[in-house]
Amino acid sequence: MHAGDGVAAGGGADERVYHVEELTRVEGEGRLHLRVRDREVVEARLNIFEAPRYFERLVVGRTPDEVIDIVARICGICPIAYQLTAVHAFESAFGVTVDPPVRALRRLLYCGEWIESHALHVYLLHAPDFLGLPSAVELAKLDRGVVEQGLRLKRIGNDILAVVGGRPIHPVSLRVGGLYRAPRREELAKLRADLDEAVELAQATVRLVAGFEAPEFEARRLLVSLRHPDEYPMNEGRIVSSDGLDLAPQDWPLAFREEQVEGTSALHARTHAGEAYLLGPSARLELAGAALHPLAARALDDTGQAGELATNVFRSVLARAVELVQATAEARDLLDAYERPRVPSVPWRPAPGIAAWATEAPRGLLFHRYEVDEAGIVRRATIVPPTSQNQAAIEADLARFAPSVLDLPHAEATRRLEWLIRCYDPCISCAAHFLDLSLDRDGGPA
Amino acid sequence: MVTAAPPSFLPRAGLDRLIALLRDDGRRVIGPTVVDGAVAYEEIASTADLPLGWSDEQSPGRYRLVESPGPGRERAFGYTVGPASWKRYTFPPRVDIGRGRDADGTVTYEPVAPEPDALAFLGVRGCELAALRIQDRVLRDGPVADPDYVARRRAALVIAVECTVAASTCFCTSMGTGPEIARESADLVLTELDDGYLLRSGTDDGRRLEARLDPRPATDDEVAHARASVADVRRRIGDPVAVQGLPGRLQARLDHPRWAEIAERCLGCANCTLVCPTCFCTSVTQRSDLDSRDSVAVRGWDSCFSGDFAKVAGGSFRWRRQDRYRQWLTHKFSTWVDQFGAFGCVGCGRCVTWCPVGIDVREELAVIAPPAARRPLPMAAAAAPGDFTPARVERTWPETPDTTTLLLTDVDPAIAHGAPGQFVMVTRPGLPAVPISVSRYHPEGDAIELSIRAAGPATATLSSLAPGTPLGVRGPLGRGWPLEAAEGRDVIVVSGGIGLSPLRPAIDALLEDRPRYGTVRLYHGARTPNDRPHKDDLATWAARPDVEAGETVDRAGTGWTGPVGVVTHLFDAGRWDARDAVAFVCGPERMMQATVSTLEDRGLRPERIHVSMERHMECGIGLCGHCQLGRFFVCRDGPVFSRAELGDAFILEGV
Amino acid sequence: MPGLPLRPRVGVVKLTSCDGCQLTILDLEEELLSIVEAFDIVDFPEATSSRSSGPYDILFVEGSVSAPDQVERLAELRARSTLLVAIGACATAGGIQALRNWGEVGDWAATVYPDPSLLQVLDRVTPISDHVKVDVEVRGCPISPDQLRELLAALLAGRRPQLPDEAVCLECKRRGLTCVVVAAGATCLGPVTRSGCGAICPSFGRGCYGCFGPREQPNVASLVSRFELDGLAPDEARRRFAGINAWAEPYRDAIPRGGGARPELAAAGVPGETEAADARR
Amino acid sequence: MDVSGTIGAFHGSPFVAGLAPSERRRLAALAVRRTAEPGDVLLHEDAPTTHLGIVVDGRVALRLQVPGRGSITVLTVEPGDVFGWSALVPPYRSTSTVVAVERTEAIVFDAVALRAALDEDDGLAASLYPRVLRSVARRLEATRMQLLDVFGREVDAAW
Structure with missing residues (x-):
């Protein structure tokens, strides 16, 4: 950990700097920088220094099916989120309707990704924070069983991705119009017993994290997620917010915008009114919890902590655990109901215009928008990942949370700030395709 | 010879009974079925799994399944062959063949014994039967039988089908493998007609099966019709490859x-x-x-x-x-x-x-390949490999900066009594088995020396083993130096670099039995003085009055007073007559080529020049195919060959 | 491997990438706890807050070089590592982001960033072997967990890892799959692409798109001719190589001047891809 | 060794075998016997080549000075073979330093006198040049083999 020493700067004012040069246990490379002068936060930044990858430009001039393979590479942790959002965007623009079994398989893929990503985050990245440990390796030394339980859950998520998608990272089965291949019933049946186990492990996860002690940190935030009348939001639904927004998924730009923030040069998404907002598991449970799988709803009720989800971001780990129950139970239901589609994909014809969609990545709402020409070739693209949408909210929370750590030893204060950032499960690799590289030279540690 | 029973006739519906009987016997029936747009051989449960009504169109680089033309032509075998062959079942893409384990300082190796399911192959074509026969020759009936293959092959009953269709890519007629199928080449042979199958059994198993199907005798018309369809296939294929010579x-x-x-x-x-x-x-x-x-x-x-x-x-x-x-x-x-x-x-x-x-x-x-004369068959020496036996590293010493000699003790006596020029496979659990020529035998102490050049990680690992480390050794393998051919003749031994190591046992043998041979000339070339292996031996040999020894290095500083230049440089000074000599040569390919060409210039006949192609060795059996050199498997037929045997393979690039 | 201590000190770091290859380490769920026993993971920011700046016996590097400070950082890392292992297509060939090497970086930045003047990026995205000596390359987008497992086992045993340089076709046929080029007219890069993935795409009925990059002695020109025979326009056939490993030779040479992007004017005549593929079936 | 010994060694050398008696005599008249002790330098690299020599007994080394690596022997000349061929090829400067590594007997021909004799006598030139050329050619061939570095340590002990 490269933490600044927090000494007072010149001018007699009490200036403290909390700085983590390279955040750990997050996906990608980011930096935390917090400057407090006379107990007042003057600068709170989650700075991303991943080099830009220009995905929005890489997809220009490419066909929809090429785009699907390209955008997977935005993120190794949630490739399905990127692929599915693009698939839905093109299909909605071209008027393609897929068979119900194909839709089910795509949802199964998303369940697999949620299980894998949430298990990774809960057990390997986040749990050590609650126990004051540097990593899951140290956690395994204390309680090997807990870590093995997390790894097993993660493995089952990956197995779903492998059977339906070919491999867990950058799967190959999705295409516009359906799938390249649909698994036979027997192939899926092999997962059935594992999913019984996964549901139990997910329920155990809820009990585990409900016992975690978290700092008190109450705050009201604007929450945003998808909501679907019949199902917990993943691939489809309308965009809703805690202050009553209700939009078609294509219409994200009507309510939100990306802006360049002075000083950090990073693009943040905010509402048109300039408000920061929060995405992710807590937001989904708060806004769309009515559609939870009964098993997930019961698991949450049993903790008695449902009320804290909307206000204490340190409880997001519980929301993630509840969604593990959701994803495992739903995956099991999907397996039981599966009938192999007669053809895995339907033909389609490109149409010029705008192809846009939003889905729920494990970390929150993900929005894609493509302008396509008569041949279906992409001419312009906008991709807004969840982490960039959360960034303004994260920085606001940092500023809000900072006063409560000022009296702690510097290292502990820094640790708590980093812990807070992990509560949002930031995926910096995703964000990096549009965030800049400029380094905060003068704001660095003393 | 037993007179064959006349063909019988099985109505179309009888095929399901055949499959059911086979399954009742506890066999998995492997037959043609449509998978991913092609005919594959997979387990089938009934005729419903067969490619009924499907045919194939094939041309170079293209394959498509098509519906058979005409109504009522729901044939089960109306296709030719798909991409998969029966090899998948007799010689699977991956099999475990052995386990190694290091427990408490003891290494053990055990082969993995296959326990194949009883299978029945349904729909084997003439060309495919021939392929099974070839596999039998290679993997079962050769000097070394592959246990995995033998077990799998024995477990399979073969039901053949004569082709009544041909693809544009077929040429069984030229290779003499089809389309007709002799009844004795399979357990049961079917020929598909519009309404059923002509049946002929070729083995006792086949006859019993035929009897249980209870077919009626075939009519002359049916027999004639079947013959005509197969003959038509032969006519359509023609004879596209001239195999004579x-x-x-x-x-x-x-x-x-x-x-x-x-x-x-x-x-x-x-x-x-x-x-x-x-x-x-x-x-x-x-x-x-x-x-x-x-x-x-x-x-x-x-x-x-x-x-x-x-x-x-x-x-x-x-x-x-x-x-x-x-x-x-x-x-x-x-x-x-x-x-x-x-x-x-x-x-x-x-x-x-x-x-x-x-x-x-x-x-x-x-x-x-336009017509020309035939060549004589080469000899093929059979190595009979045992399994890996344990041995132990007694001590090691560096020969050169990249080569280390390991003295192995507690070696299987058969290995310690091996012949000069033979090699062993040596391994440790986790390491690939590596072929290494024996660089000295100590038969009295059940010990051998291996000189190993650290050319890659595995050989580097072997080179750095500590004394006491257990190893697995298999051998002795291959054909060594023909010392008997040197008796009564002058012997010229030419080595380059670490190529001296495989020759060292031969030199040991020559000097031990010195009177049996004429003049013994030893020439060694190395890169630099530092790269000379077996330095003590080189000095001892040079000091012997009954040996003419010469050494050279490619380059040297001022400390070296011996000759500098390539090894053939040493012969330039000598004026000896090579015509009645025998030469043993081992070293890098270009060094061997230059040496052999200089020796030939001096009148040495190619039959009397022997070279070691040990660099090509791989598995030590000669069946993995890596070590092929022209007509030879180096592991099996070599590594020592005469220049005459190798022919063009010795000098042509990329053979 | 000789020269490595009994419990080697291991670092896992990244440059420009999606994190998928280092995630593959965490995806070895069953072995993960054995791995951390056999190897001393001293630096792996994605997985642990314990940090070290080396020295490393083995350093895994993910990602491509696309920014000036990465060049310096890489040289420092190399100096502190005994064995440097490049993992994944980004590290071994530049990755998907190397597609920008066909464009002007300034133009590109302007399309994505409102104010590109603050960006510090290199003109070209390059593999790490363009900058430092690499001891082992593990290919793939992402790398294969099996190959990773094999590499780790080989490192411990002191043998060469089995990372065969062979065509995807070998894996495809060992799996018993039907060739999608011959049987379906698919554009499959398998014959010129290195194995390691397990022939996933052909098993899903689609052509390989080259995640593992070119194998040795690839005959790209002949494969392009075959695609043209199947009805693709020459540029369209060559554009198949403008993917994950576009910057790897000889894929790089096959790609048309504009990279993977189709020019706007000509685009009107190009049918949707699925449609074209379906029309052939 | 007396003069007759020199003459004897000269006539016995493979280098002159096959020359016409008159040509042999002409060369013999130019021949001088030279004895070198180990370490004696017969020719200096880059200096004018003062004579062409034939090794009769012993061994001389051809050495090149390589910055940082000292003096490297690239070839030794054994009895019957020549050194100082650059005596016949412009600019008549030695391409290596010739050092005796053992006690060596050689027959040497003064470079200037030899060139004058060859200029004068076309027959002698026609006989002698191919002999020198063959020697140089064999040396070139051997040098190529050395260049190939057939024992090379192209060892990929890393992976």
Whole structure:
């Protein structure tokens, strides 16, 4: 950990700097920088220094099916989120309707990704924070069983991705119009017993994290997620917010915008009114919890902590655990109901215009928008990942949370700030395709 | 000879009974079925799984399933052959062949005994039966039987089907493998007619099966109709490949410009070898746990087209696509005959259809190999390998900066009594088995010396083993130096660098029995004075009055007062007569080529010049295919060869 | 491997990438706890907050070089590592982001960033072997867990890892799959692409798109001719190589001048891809 | 060794075998016997080549000075073979330093006198040049083999 020493700067004012040069246990490379002068936060930044990858430009001039393979590479942790959002965007623009079994398989893929990503985050990245440990390796030394339980859950998520998608990272089965291949019933049946186990492990996860002690940190935030009348939001639904927004998924730009923030040069998404907002598991449970799988709803009720989800971001780990129950139970239901589609994909014809969609990545709402020409070739693209949408909210929370750590030893204060950032499960690799590289030279540690 | 029973007739519905009977007998029935747009051989439960009504269109680089034309032609066998062959079941793509374990300082090796399911192959065509026969020759009836193959083959009942359709890529007629099927070549032979099957049984198993089906005798019309359909197939295929004298013709055209032209089209993708029902080249890899105490040796299909296949320390000796294509084609149609007494091709046409760029062997053979005379068969010495036996590293010492000698003790006596020039396979759990020539025998102490050049990680690991480390050793393997041919003659021993090590036991033997031989001349060349292996021996030999020894290095500082220059430089000064001598040569290829050419200039006959091609060795059995050198498997037939035996393979690039 | 201590010190770091290859380490769920026993993971920011700046016995590097400070950082890392292992297509060939090497970086930045003047990026995205010596390359987008497992086992056993340089076709045929080029007219890069993935795409009925990059002695020109025979326009056939490993030779040479992007004017005549593929079936 | 010994060694050398008696006599008249002790330098690299020599007994080394690596022996000349061929090829400067590594007997021909004799006598030139050329050619061939570095340590002990 490269933490600044927090000494007072010149001018007699009490200036403290909390700085983590390279955040750990997050996906990608980011930096935390917090400057407090006379107990007042003057600068709170989650700075991303991943080099830009220009995905929005890489997809220009490419066909929809090429785009699907390209955008997977935005993120190794949630490739399905990127692929599915693009698939839905093109299909909605071209008027393609897929068979119900194909839709089910795509949802199964998303369940697999949620299980894998949430298990990774809960057990390997986040749990050590609650126990004051540097990593899951140290956690395994204390309680090997807990870590093995997390790894097993993660493995089952990956197995779903492998059977339906070919491999867990950058799967190959999705295409516009359906799938390249649909698994036979027997192939899926092999997962059935594992999913019984996964549901139990997910329920155990809820009990585990409900016992975690978290700092008190109450705050009201604007929450945003998808909501679907019949199902917990993943691939489809309308965009809703805690202050009553209700939009078609294509219409994200009507309510939100990306802006360049002075000083950090990073693009943040905010509402048109300039408000920061929060995405992710807590937001989904708060806004769309009515559609939870009964098993997930019961698991949450049993903790008695449902009320804290909307206000204490340190409880997001519980929301993630509840969604593990959701994803495992739903995956099991999907397996039981599966009938192999007669053809895995339907033909389609490109149409010029705008192809846009939003889905729920494990970390929150993900929005894609493509302008396509008569041949279906992409001419312009906008991709807004969840982490960039959360960034303004994260920085606001940092500023809000900072006063409560000022009296702690510097290292502990820094640790708590980093812990807070992990509560949002930031995926910096995703964000990096549009965030800049400029380094905060003068704001660095003393 | 038993007089064959006349054919019987099984109505179409009887086929389901046949499948049911086989399944009742506890056999898994493997038969044709449509998978992913092609006919594959998979387990089937009934005739419903068969490709009823399907036919195939095949041409170079193209395959499509099509519905058979005409109503009522729901034939089960109306296709020819798909991409998969029965090889998948008799010689699977990956099998575990051995386990190694290091527990408490003891290493153990055990072969993995296959326990194959009882199978029935339904729908084996004439060309495919021939492929099974070829596999039998190679893997079962040769000097070394492959236990895995033998067990799997024994477990399979074969029900053949005569072809009544032909693809444009078929050429069984030329290779003499079809379309007709002799009844004794399978357990049961079917010929499909519109309303049923003509049945002939060729074995007791087949006769019992036939009896249980209770077929009626076939009518003369039915027999005639069946004969006519098969004859029609023969007529349609014609005779596209002139096989008479083909092996020799090909060997004479190893430098044909066409090889390079083919390479411009050839993708080198290996599809031809993998769809080939007879190709048997494999590689053995080690799968080890992270603690590397246990390891499993896994044998998997490989191909002479893959980049690592012909890799030896320092590079691949068939690095160009043209080398690889030539290796493949000449093996199938020429050297296979030398090795196994039959062609390696059965004319199934898979390599033609499944070549993504449609290279057609029939066309290439016609261009490259016009008629010429036959060549004599080579000798083939049989190595009878035992299993790995344990040995122990007694001590090690450096020979040169990159070469270390290991003194192994507690070696199996058979190995310690091996012959000069033979080699052993040496391994540790987790490491691949490596062929190493024995550099000295100590039969009285059940010990041998191995001099190992750290050319890669495995040899580096072996080089750095501590005294006391247990090892597994298999051998002695291969054909060594023909000392008997040197009796009563002058002997010239020429070595380059570490090439001295395989020659050292031969020198030991010559000097131990000195009166049996004429003048003994030892010449050694090394890169620098520092790179001379076995320095004490070199000094001892040079000091003996009954030996003429010369040494040279390629370059030296001022401390070296001996000759500097390539090893042939040493002969330039000598004025001896080589005509009645025998020469043993070992070293890098170019050094051996220069030496052999200088010796030939001096009048030495190619039959009396012996070289060691040990760098090509791989598995130590001669069945993995890596060590092929022209007509030879170096592991089995060598590593020592006479210059005369090797022919062009000794000098041509990329053979 | 000789020269490595009994419990090697291991670092896992990244440059420009999606994190998928280092995630593959965490995806070895069953072995993960054995791995951390056999190897001393001293630096792996994605997985642990314990940090070290080396020295490393083995350093895994993910990602491509696309920014000036990465060049310096890489040189420092190399100096502190005994064995440097490049993992994944980004590290070994530049990865998907190397597609920008066909454009002007300034133009590109302007399309994505409102104010590109603050960006510090290199003109070209390059593999790490363009900058430092690499001891082992593990290919793939992402790398294969099996190959990773094999590499780790080989490192411990002291043998060469089995990372065969062979065509995808070998894996495809060992799996018993039907060739999608011959049987369906698919554009499959398998014959010129290195194995390691397990022939996933052909098993899903689609052509390989080259995640593992070129194998040795690839005959790209002949494969392009085959695609043209199947009805693709020459540029369209060559554009198949403008993917994950576009910057790897000889894929790089096959790609048309504009990279993977289709020019706007000509685009009107190009049918949707699925449609074209379906029309052939 | 006396003069007759020199003459004897000269006539016995493979280098002159096959020359016409008159040509032999002409050369013999130019021949001078030279004895070198180990370490004696017969020719200096880059200096004018003062004579062409034939090794009769012993061994001389041809050495090149390599910055940082000292003096490297690239070839030794054994009995019957020549050194100082650059005596006949412009600019008549030695391409290596010739050092005796053992006690060596050689027959040497003064470079200027030899060139004058060859200029004068076309027959002698026609006989002698191919002999020198063959020697140089063999040396070139051997040098190529050395260049190949057939024992090379192209060892990929890393992976």
